[in-house]
Amino acid sequence: MMRTLLLRMSESPRLARWVTGTAATRRMSRRFVAGEGLDEAIEAARECNRAGMSASLDHLGENVSSEADARRARDIYLNIFDRIAREKLDANVSLKLTQLGLDLGDDFCRSLLESVVQRAAGHGNFVRIDMEGSPYAQRTVEITRRVRAQNQAVGTVIQAYMRRSEGDIRSLLAVGCRIRLCKGAYKEPPEIAFEKKSEVDANFLALMKILLPSGVYHGIATHDPQMIEATKEFAARQNIGKDQFEFQMLYGIRTDLQEQIVREGYRMRIYIPYGRDWFPYFMRRLAERPANVAFFLRHLFRR
Ligand SMILES: Cc1cc2nc3c(=O)[nH]c(=O)nc-3n(C[C@H](O)[C@H](O)[C@H](O)COP(=O)(O)OP(=O)(O)OC[C@H]3O[C@@H](n4cnc5c(N)ncnc54)[C@H](O)[C@@H]3O)c2cc1C
Numbered sequence: 001m002m003r004t005l006l007l008r009m010s011e012s013p014r015l016a017r018w019v020t021g022t023a024a025t026r027r028m029s030r031r032f033v034a035g036e037g038l039d040e041a042i043e044a045a046r047e048c049n050r051a052g053m054s055a056s057l058d059h060l061g062e063n064v065s066s067e068a069d070a071r072r073a074r075d076i077y078l079n080i081f082d083r084i085a086r087e088k089l090d091a092n093v094s095l096k097l098t099q100l101g102l103d104l105g106d107d108f109c110r111s112l113l114e115s116v117v118q119r120a121a122g123h124g125n126f127v128r129i130d131m132e133g134s135p136y137a138q139r140t141v142e143i144t145r146r147v148r149a150q151n152q153a154v155g156t157v158i159q160a161y162m163r164r165s166e167g168d169i170r171s172l173l174a175v176g177c178r179i180r181l182c183k184g185a186y187k188e189p190p191e192i193a194f195e196k197k198s199e200v201d202a203n204f205l206a207l208m209k210i211l212l213p214s215g216v217y218h219g220i221a222t223h224d225p226q227m228i229e230a231t232k233e234f235a236a237r238q239n240i241g242k243d244q245f246e247f248q249m250l251y252g253i254r255t256d257l258q259e260q261i262v263r264e265g266y267r268m269r270i271y272i273p274y275g276r277d278w279f280p281y282f283m284r285r286l287a288e289r290p291a292n293v294a295f296f297l298r299h300l301f302r303r
Pocket of ligand 1: 129186223225249270284288
């Protein structure tokens with residue numbers, strides 16, 4: 001119930017305006033968000049690199065409602081790629097298609113994405129398209145496939161809680177697409193998504209076993225020690241090298257486990273979100289773990 005409530009709240013623009021407008025909550029968001037400006041995200045990425053980890057920068061924002069806002073988001077991403085190159089960082093970029101105007105039309109959104117992917121390719125870099133809620137799943141897969149057919153510098157995300165995911169993986173692998181596998185962070189109806197943790201975990205492992213032997217470089221994105229151990233064991237059994245895939249985790253979550261995995265010789269990429277529109281992202285992180293709500297309330301009332 002708590003998860004459902006928090007995910008509903010994450011979609012309220014009014015609540016977002018109220019919460020992001022106060023200094024106490026802005027400070028609190030730093031638990032999961034690097035800061036409001038690119039400089040802070042760059043510094044966080046540099047720290048990851050020093051610790052032997054790669055990064056993926058996400059300029060927070062989703063569901064823009066005007067073409068001008070979508071173009072602004074595109075320009076921000078073009079600039080991020082230039083900056084990563086100038087700073088010689090080991091970092092790529094994660095973005096959401098609704099930030100590039102998916103609600104305004106597929107062709108419009110794809111044309112903006114193409115320019116970001118071209119810029120990434122020009123720097124020898126890579127764009128990861130995050131997977132959003134189920135109303136966007138089919139279009140995200142289709143747009144990724146079309147852009148991937150022209151340019152290899154793009155990949156997307158598959159959510160293990162979605163019943164359709166195996167089919168999506170197979171269609172994306174058919175065009176050699178790199179995939180990030182995660183459990184899934186949105187509220188979805190049971191007809192299309194597994195609800196029980198045991199079912200999501202079982203599908204995560206089944207999908208991981210399709211991805212790893214595919215010969216394409218994928219990301220296994222989870223903080224769940226059981227998923228991580230099972231991935232390591234499967235890779236070792238199949239003679240899949242530690243450099244043939246990467247683990248991925250979110251900024252600020254299980255840093256102890258992040259470091260341990262690096263010490264064991266695996267690749268680790270940290271997803272670093274930054275920007276002013278941190279509210280929906282922050283609420284999804286609260287929804288994932290009820291203990292985070294207690295943390296939020298303690299900080300809210302401590303001034
Ligand atoms: C790099 C990366 C990119 C992602 N991209 C997407 C995406 O594009 N689309 C999408 O729908 N989802 C995305 N997610 C979120 C993902 O779907 C899950 O919601 C999230 O990772 C929690 O699932 P879990 O695999 O960590 O396992 P869980 O079973 O949820 O958690 C396992 C353990 O991890 C720790 N943990 C997990 N979440 C938190 C938290 N918020 N705070 C503190 N501890 C926590 C706890 O110790 C928990 O017991 C991404 C996740 C990662 C790591």
